[in-house]
Amino acid sequence: MVFKLAIMGKPKAWILTIGNELLIGRIVNTNASWLARKLTFLGFSVERIIVTPDEPAEVAEEIRRALSRDDVKVVITTGGLGPTYDDRTLEAVARAINRPLRLNEQALQWVRQKYESGGMQMTKEREKMAYLPEGAEPIRNPVGTAPGSLVAAGEALIASLPGVPAEMQAMFEELMPRLKQLAPPLEVIDCGFIVVGVPESSLAPYVEEAERKNPGCYVKSHPKGHEIRGPVLEIRVLASARTRDEARELALRALEVVKGGARSLGGEITEEGCQE
């Protein structure tokens, strides 16, 4: 049952990172990998990471697609909450769930306080940041100015965070208690090692066997060297179970299968370790 939950029943999450700067390759999407790591260790299965242009119709399309899958419990958007003309993420969220944008009094108060504390007046660009989808809860931004938005859509939550990494990360921490309520009772661990001297194609049957024999594990080999002239593989196992000890035991059992195969093929094992 625990194992079944670990494989079949993990609630799914989608990550939408919004912004043309990602699509023109000016910046690397570190927000997506940071969020994916956090959600994975909370027990969610991240099913998509999508980068869209700053176009509400495109963003709304992806949100609707996520919500149309009934195992998706969390949609996190990053970017597009600021004061410029192309910051239109909350318009997209509102459109995707067929609600209007409304001036949120709490959000407005936060924004006003921030500017007033710096001796600045409100303008329409600043006020814009306080418009949230109707029924949304504002998320306090402890680092910058734009509030986030948290809104329920059926059984899923849509959380909208800024694109500036320090703001996004701080606000994700504020969201944690809410996400934990949706997360399964699972502990997740990521363990692995390096194999030197065995081509990926030779180790492949053992990797497959390790995953097949250990439900609740996801096993993968990552080539780091040259398949023929100097093979180096990183083997990783992501294991999920009811307790940390069970998860660790499960991961090590799966790794043992690959390790046995690697040794029988003359491989050398180094850098063993776990991350949790």
Added chain:
Amino acid sequence: MVFKLAIMGKPKAWILTIGNELLIGRIVNTNASWLARKLTFLGFSVERIIVTPDEPAEVAEEIRRALSRDDVKVVITTGGLGPTYDDRTLEAVARAINRPLRLNEQALQWVRQKYESGGMQMTKEREKMAYLPEGAEPIRNPVGTAPGSLVAAGEALIASLPGVPAEMQAMFEELMPRLKQLAPPLEVIDCGFIVVGVPESSLAPYVEEAERKNPGCYVKSHPKGHEIRGPVLEIRVLASARTRDEARELALRALEVVKGGARSLGGEITEEGCQE
């Protein structure tokens, strides 16, 4: 007309990066940003970057979605070409375009030569890498072992490259002549500067004006400091035109609008420069 092409008529590209290691946040998606940069400077407009699991049904769904938009001319996939059980990208490509996988003689010869040169025999895991969608052309892998695949689907090309960055980059270069045939006659330039001392919300109307008055430009402000306590903004313009000189002139004209606004608000301009 040139401007119209620059805004309306750029052929679109989708990037699909495949692999659970991205969805669990173990690695940052540098392949996506590298490809996005290359495609942007070739004159394509990258409309989506999508990370999917190693599941052929999920990958095929995204490829079909890309192909269903008739302005999408290029779909590039990375990952899932190797010898392990979860390397199933070409199965997904074949499924998306309703073709079977076939053993490709040229690809098989390349793979066999590589292993034989290292004194290794063929196995079913190694042979697997030579199965391509029917009608696909194999792409030589000058760095590693798995060949890529290039297949036409209507007016679009689907290119499948490995996930190992060095292999992916080398094979993209081999694809360049084919991509250039689909690319528009446009030169693209990316120029910008830093503004110190002006909040993003104050500069917003000038950013909007710069884009509105300069068709063919995409103008964006990126907050780097603190909106209220110490604002620092990076302003970027991506401009496209028939010649490099025109593109540069266009970019500088758009930047001038923002610069004028920034100076009128007491901002200091530094680090001006272009990338092409």
